Each structure stands twice: as C-alpha cells, then as structure tokens.
Amino acid sequence: MPKTLTILFRTGSMMAMDANVAVKLAKAALDKGYLVHLFGYGEGVTAVKKGQKPKRFPNVGDELQEAQTQGATTAVCETCFAARGLERGEEIEGAKVGSLTNDLFKFLSESDRLVTIAR
C-alpha cells in the first residue's frame, strides 16, 4: 500500500519560493509512489489563485495543476481564502476551497508523514 504525505504550506505565491518548493516536493513524492495531499493555510491559499501571471518567476498555480494531474490533491482554508478577498471560483481547476476541520483533518488521518513549509 503506498504511503501518504501531506504538505502543509503557509507562504503565498509570491515573494518566497516556499509554495514552489512545496509543489516540487509533492512531485518528487508522487514520482516515488506516494499519495500526496497539499493544504494551503494562511498566505498559502494565494497559491491556488487562478490566472497568476508572474513575468520572471515560476507560476505556482500552473505547477500545482501539474501536480494535480499527476495525482496530488489540493485544498485550501476557506476562512483564509475569504479573508484575503478571494471567492470560490477564483481557485485553479481541481483545487478545493475547503476547511481545516474537514479537509486537513481527512488528509492527516490518511497520512504517514506531514511536512510543514512556512516561514
């Protein structure tokens, strides 16, 4: 049975590479046969914003979608999402605007490992 990894990331899409590192780690774990869950909390929710257009940096929204295509599941905290003026429908396809109580709890309950990426 494959092992399951949850990555909790709390840094936003810009100004730091943390979210990119989270996705890179997710892809590496997928390549090794892990099931992978990503959960964005706090500023991390901005990583799933649809339509990001960074000119000189990697597009973490696109990278997340690639990871999802490879099998990763992504959810973010709805309270944090709303607090930043974001609304349902503004997230990239496949990402879920969810909650700690339902989604993160489910992710952790299924996981063998938790990695937190934050500052």
Add this chain to the structure above:
Amino acid sequence: MASSILVLITKPPYGLEEAFAGLRLALAMGVNGMKTSVLFTEEGAYNAVSTQKPEAVKMPSNIEATKELYDFEIPVYVVKEDLEERAIAESSLFEGLKVIPQTEARELLQQHDVVTTF
C-alpha cells in the same frame, strides 16, 4: 495513518498570524477526535501570559483561542526554560496551562504521530 498531532507554537501572540492560526488548527483536529496537543515554546511562550490585551491591536484573543481547546481536552504546554529565559513568571500565566521542562517537551514530540510548527 496519523492519529495524533502536536502543534508547536513558536511565534508571539500578536504582530504575526502564526500563533492564532496554530491554535485554530489544533482546535479543528481536536473537534474531530484526533489526539491533539499544543506546545508554546521559544517566542511562543508569550502566548501564555495572562495580561494580554488583544483589543489594543484589534486582534482576536489568543487566550480565548487557547481556552477553547480545553473544551475538547486538548492539553496546552509551555516550556519552563523558555519562560525563564524571557523572565516570564509562572504566576503571570493564565489558568489551565501545563508548564513542563524541555526534557518532557522532547518526549511530547515522540508521543505524537505528526508535528507541525507555527
């Protein structure tokens, strides 16, 4: 599969969202029945001080957020040495907190399936 989580709070109560966010995460796990513990350590020790006045900075109260955890029997620990380094007297802490030495904090790490840091 993880059935227990330790939430380390290493940041002070105000000026950053981290401590409050960690307390809410702990609550969300605890209400679902996951064995959950919280440890205030390093600068996070300031979260244990009873005289916090969050209304002064229009922030939610981390004392209230901590006490909500008690309703779900989530223990909240504070590292004794981190209090001492900051000259925070145990008499200045709010009720319900468990002051433990660093050696016991290390044991807590081993007693939980997963650990996250705020």
